[in-house]
Amino acid sequence: MPRSAKTPCRHIGCRALVDKPGFCPAHQRQTYRAQKQTAGHAYQERNRFYQRAAWKRLREQHLSLEPLCRECRKAGRLVVGEVVDHIRPFQSPADPLALDAGNLQTLCKPCHNAKTRSDTNRRRGN
Numbered sequence: 001m002p003r004s005a006k007t008p009c010r011h012i013g014c015r016a017l018v019d020k021p022g023f024c025p026a027h028q029r030q031t032y033r034a035q036k037q038t039a040g041h042a043y044q045e046r047n048r049f050y051q052r053a054a055w056k057r058l059r060e061q062h063l064s065l066e067p068l069c070r071e072c073r074k075a076g077r078l079v080v081g082e083v084v085d086h087i088r089p090f091q092s093p094a095d096p097l098a099l100d101a102g103n104l105q106t107l108c109k110p111c112h113n114a115k116t117r118s119d120t121n122r123r124r125g126n
Contacts, residue, residue: 049093059084062104069108081106
């Protein structure tokens with residue numbers, strides 16, 4: 001079976017040739033590290049948000065007003081909620097949705113995991 005022609009590495013200025021379109025081994029590692037570092041930074045920033053006193057106060061206040069899982073209540077079940085969930089995800093801690101009490105709902109862990117999985121699939125286009 002004939003092989004296709006090699007293509008240049010996609011990294012600007014690199015002259016290495018690779019079998020399939022993409023990066024050479026040296027730049028694959030470099031690109032992977034940069035993506036991992038960026039994703040890690042966003043995760044750390046979001047995680048710090050949940051440690052802030054303002055969020056903890058809002059969470060406790062919301063749980064006292066709505067102690068039962070909203071999704072289970074719709075289905076006719078009474079289940080104590082453990083997670084205060086953002087109905088519409090916020091982009092950064094500075095986003096007004098982050099501390100908007102009207103954007104919160106109480107969910108049990110299984111309902112929260114299902115919603116998170118659904119949101120992730122929708123964002124990925126699955």
